[in-house]
Amino acid sequence: MRSAQSFQTLLDADPFAEFSVPQEAKRVLTFLRGANWAGPELPIERDGVQILKRLGDVVLTAYVPHPKGPVFMVMLEKAFGKDITTRTLDTVRKCLATA
Helix, strand or coil, rough: CEEEEHHHHHHHCCCCCCCCCCCCCCEEEEEEEECCCCCCCCEEEECEEEEEEEEECEEEEECCCCHHHHHHHHHHHHHHHEEEEEEEEHHHHHHHCCC
């Protein structure tokens, strides 16, 4: 469980600012259960998906919707396993606004 303050700190840091992400791309945060798990070397880019960076137990991903469906989720699960939680940056902002 994360505190509202930890989410606010993450958003205040503007974690996607350092990356070239297409304007139409969705920005997502993936929360890992095991922060010490090594994972793959990043970034990974394919099919309009950019798995950009890991910040502790949070992975930054951007994707452009793809005709094959949720390609980004398949890539995230392959890279980090199925014990993950993924939310769009907009959803995290909305949750903070109601907290």
